[in-house]
Amino acid sequence: MSLHFLLKAEARSLSVVQVLAMSDEEALALFRQLRWGEGEQVVCPHCGMAHRHYFRPTRKIWRCAGCQDDFSVTSGTIFAFHKLPLRLYLAAAILFTNAVKGISALQVGRDLGVSHKTAYVLLHKIREGLLVGRDECALSGAVHVDGAYVGGKVRPENKKEDRVDRRLAENQDPDKRCILVMRQAHSEAEVAAGNVGARKTLTFIVKNENQTDIGKLAPAYIAKGSVICADESDAHDLLHARYAVRRVNHSQEFRADDGTTNNLAESYVSRFRRFHLGQIHKVAPKYLDNYANEMAYREDTRRWSNGDIFRDIVGKCARALVSRDWCGYWQGNHRQGERLAV
């Protein structure tokens, strides 16, 4: 039996030790490279001018040759107005990278010697960077679809006579939400080249698994001509009009006689559940889209080396604009409402 990918040396191309050993200059050079690429030119975030702008090494800022404004390597990015050394942001990114089932803010706070508040916002900035930078091109080929309910577990009362029927809508927690997951399987050619499982995952937050929401999301994110694999839920019934749909009835079997499963969607849900139960414990509907997408990202990059994932994450954060939800979070700047997909 071949060695699991994560046990191979090629899976470990960067370590926390290496990141923490970086000098300030090395951390700056790395962030600069991941933001603007190789070469001498950097881009002013105020006016967009690409140039070899004047660099002031003591303050580590550039003076724009066009608009004369100053900017730092993080200006205009999700890490704008950074207060900690840049190295710690990179360290948070490698800790985040290495935690394949997610990491809690308390743990990052302990590892980096920063407060829970700081670590909480830092992790959420990374999650926001991943969501802003996600590739939303339509899925194609075989696409596995499923819905997973999150939150809203109503604790039963102590006495039996006080307990309510938790199946009824009026007795359910209003914070219960559904993650709708769509996963594109590797094509036959990609499988022949040694790939397994899914190649791309998209997640959406809906109030519940229903025909209307799925009927709107599927045409927007699944290309015509795709083959959809779904379970027996009637929420997927409208898809038959647009796509070839294969069904597996989970109350009877995990694999239909024709070989149909929606296991790729199920394996995403499994990773999300481990993250939810083992790391974050509670998830508010307000940030569920970020958490759901984090696990989608981890699934899709599961066969990348950790150095490649790290560079991709930092690059996405460097290209994500300042976040209104997370810049000044502890000064009272919060996302107003949850972000439902429909």
Ligand SMILES: [Zn+2]
């Ligand atoms: Zn400028």
